[in-house]
Amino acid sequence: MTTPAIRVRHLWHRFGQFDVLRDVSFEVAPGEIYGFIGPNGAGKTTTIRIMATLLEPLAGRVEIDGIDVALEPDAVRRIIGYMPDHAGVYERVTVREYLEFFADAYRVHSLGVVDAVLELTDIVPLRDRLVAELSKGQKQRLGLARILLHDPKVLILDEPASDLDPRARIEIRDLLLDLRTLGKTILLSSHILTELSDVCTSVGILEQGHMVVSGPIGEIGERLATQRAAQASGLVPVPGAVPVAAPAPERRGLKLRVLGDPAAAAVALQGGPGIVDVAVAGAAVQVGYLGGDEKVAQIVRRLCECDVGVVGVEREQNELERIFLEATRRPS
Ligand SMILES: Nc1ncnc2c1ncn2[C@@H]1O[C@H](COP(=O)(O)OP(=O)(O)OP(=O)(O)O)[C@@H](O)[C@H]1O
Numbered sequence: 245m246t247t248p249a250i251r252v253r254h255l256w257h258r259f260g261q262f263d264v265l266r267d268v269s270f271e272v273a274p275g276e277i278y279g280f281i282g283p284n285g286a287g288k289t290t291t292i293r294i295m296a297t298l299l300e301p302l303a304g305r306v307e308i309d310g311i312d313v314a315l316e317p318d319a320v321r322r323i324i325g326y327m328p329d330h331a332g333v334y335e336r337v338t339v340r341e342y343l344e345f346f347a348d349a350y351r352v353h354s355l356g357v358v359d360a361v362l363e364l365t366d367i368v369p370l371r372d373r374l375v376a377e378l379s380k381g382q383k384q385r386l387g388l389a390r391i392l393l394h395d396p397k398v399l400i401l402d403e404p405a406s407d408l409d410p411r412a413r414i415e416i417r418d419l420l421l422d423l424r425t426l427g428k429t430i431l432l433s434s435h436i437l438t439e440l441s442d443v444c445t446s447v448g449i450l451e452q453g454h455m456v457v458s459g460p461i462g463e464i465g466e467r468l469a470t471q472r473a474a475q476a477s478g479l480v481p482v483p484g485a486v487p488v489a490a491p492a493p494e495r496r497g498l499k500l501r502v503l504g505d506p507a508a509a510a511v512a513l514q515g516g517p518g519i520v521d522v523a524v525a526g527a528a529v530q531v532g533y534l535g536g537d538e539k540v541a542q543i544v545r546r547l548c549e550c551d552v553g554v555v556g557v558e559r560e561q562n563e564l565e566r567i568f569l570e571a572t573r574r575p576s
């Protein structure tokens with residue numbers, strides 16, 4: 245079995261009398277982009293600071309690429325790139341001087357490394373600008389450039405996209421995808437669910453120091469449905485167990501933008517197989533349906549047969565939002 249890039253086991257932390265982390269366990273496989281999601285105060289930064297060897301856990305164990313952060317912090321620091329949530333930057337130096345300074349601090353002697361990270365993070369045109377003159381998005385790129393100098397295997401980014409405008413966010417997202425293709429494992433935290441959700445291959449949802457659910461995005465939805473079915477039947481779910489009875493199918497929502505009158509589209513779909521509800525909302529039609537992508541394709545086909553021009557198909561919630569709402573569903 246491959247060693248997980250990040251392995252957190254029964255992690256506890258306390259500030260004063262307050263248990264901030266309560267038995268948090270999760271794993272991130274090599275090559276994943278893991279979204280560490282939770283509301284303000286959930287304990288994300290605390291967990292990340294423990295991973296980055298800056299805080300000692302009260303109990304539990306954290307390993308980065310199989311190395312224990314508490315036992316071998318120096319070895320861990322060599323293989324992680326950690327970007328804190330509010331990184332200060334030295335402002336009265338140029339971008340190149342800033343990176344050269346950190347390359348020295350990391351004892352990176354290769355002369356080409358600064359040029360390589362400038363290129364990778366797309367800040368070559370800024371190299372002679374003062375750090376003080378950079379925009380927030382540009383500073384964020386510089387922060388990423390800095391933590392890439394020593395070519396770390398695992399990147400740990402605390403809220404890398406907070407405060408960025410949509411364009412800067414898209415640019416960071418593309419950069420993260422590039423880093424993944426270079427073989428890096430990336431953990432990024434966010435309290436805004438949709439912020440970078442489309443790049444994440446797996447997620448963990450933390451609430452009040454508890455890990456509610458964690459795993460590959462494709463698997464989590466099914467696992468939650470199994471858990472709920474087991475709770476409803478009074479059975480205690482066994483981790484990894486195959487469900488005895490398949491859970492009831494869930495309503496999913498689509499928003500369709502069509503040419504012409506959306507009411508005509510609503511009429512074409514109403515009462516069709518697997519269609520739960522249909523409503524006109526402004527220039528769009530909202531459709532509740534049961535099933536997966538096949539059903540979406542059927543809905544679009546049906547509209548085409550009825551001569552309705554489909555110009556846009558969006559899910560009402562993206563997959564991650566759906567998982568989040570499921571995972572944090574309040575008891576009714
Ligand atoms: N140094 C500290 N001393 C005391 N309490 C702290 C300290 N750092 C964090 N806390 C508390 O621990 C809890 C978790 O904080 P943490 O910063 O880990 O949350 P977070 O999930 O990163 O939140 P945010 O989304 O706001 O960044 C909060 O209740 C916070 O007040």
Ligand SMILES: [Mg+2]
Nearest residue numbers: 288289290329
């Ligand atoms: Mg935080």
